[in-house]
Amino acid sequence: MKKPIIAVLVLLGIGILFDIIGAVYFKKLSILIQVGIELLIFIGVYVGNRLAWQWGRLLTMISFVFIALGVFAIFASGKDSENLGGLIISGIVSISIFILFRTKSAREHFEVICPDCSSTNIKANDFLFRTAKCKKCDCIF
Numbered sequence: 001m002k003k004p005i006i007a008v009l010v011l012l013g014i015g016i017l018f019d020i021i022g023a024v025y026f027k028k029l030s031i032l033i034q035v036g037i038e039l040l041i042f043i044g045v046y047v048g049n050r051l052a053w054q055w056g057r058l059l060t061m062i063s064f065v066f067i068a069l070g071v072f073a074i075f076a077s078g079k080d081s082e083n084l085g086g087l088i089i090s091g092i093v094s095i096s097i098f099i100l101f102r103t104k105s106a107r108e109h110f111e112v113i114c115p116d117c118s119s120t121n122i123k124a125n126d127f128l129f130r131t132a133k134c135k136k137c138d139c140i141f
C-alpha cells in the first residue's frame with residue numbers, strides 16, 4: 001500500500017476516534033452519523049474505491065472551509081473556547097487528507113489516471129464512478 005494512502009487511513013482513523021470520543025463526551029449521538037460516513041470513506045480508501053476518493057476530497061475541503069470559518073469566528077469574538085484546539089486539529093487533518101488525495105501515488109491507488117494519455121483530468125463516467133472518462137482523450141477506463 002502506498003504511503004499517502006497509509007497516511008490518509010491513519011488520519012481518518014484518528015478523526016473517527018476523536019468523533020467517537022466527542023459523541024460520548026458531549027453525549028451527542030448525531031456525531032455517530034458523521035462517524036458512519038467517515039467509516040464508509042475509510043473502507044473506500046482502503047479498497048481504492050473511486051467514490052471514496054471523490055467524496056473524500058469534496059468532504060475534507062468543505063469541512064476545512066467550515067472549520068476555518070469556526071476558528072475565525074472564535075478569534076473574532078475574542079472569547080476563550082475549549083473547542084479551539086480540537087477545531088484546529090480537525091482543520092489540519094482535513095486539509096492534509098485533501099492534499100494527500102492529490103498526490104500521484106494516491107491517484108494510482110484509486111486508478112484515477114488515464115491509462116492512455118496519463119492525464120489526471122478525469123470525471124466519473126457513471127453514477128457510482130465504476131468507470132471513469134478522461135476529459136483529455138475521451139478514453140473510458
Ligand SMILES: [Zn+2]
Pocket residue numbers: 114115116117118119134135136137138139
Ligand atoms: Zn486520456
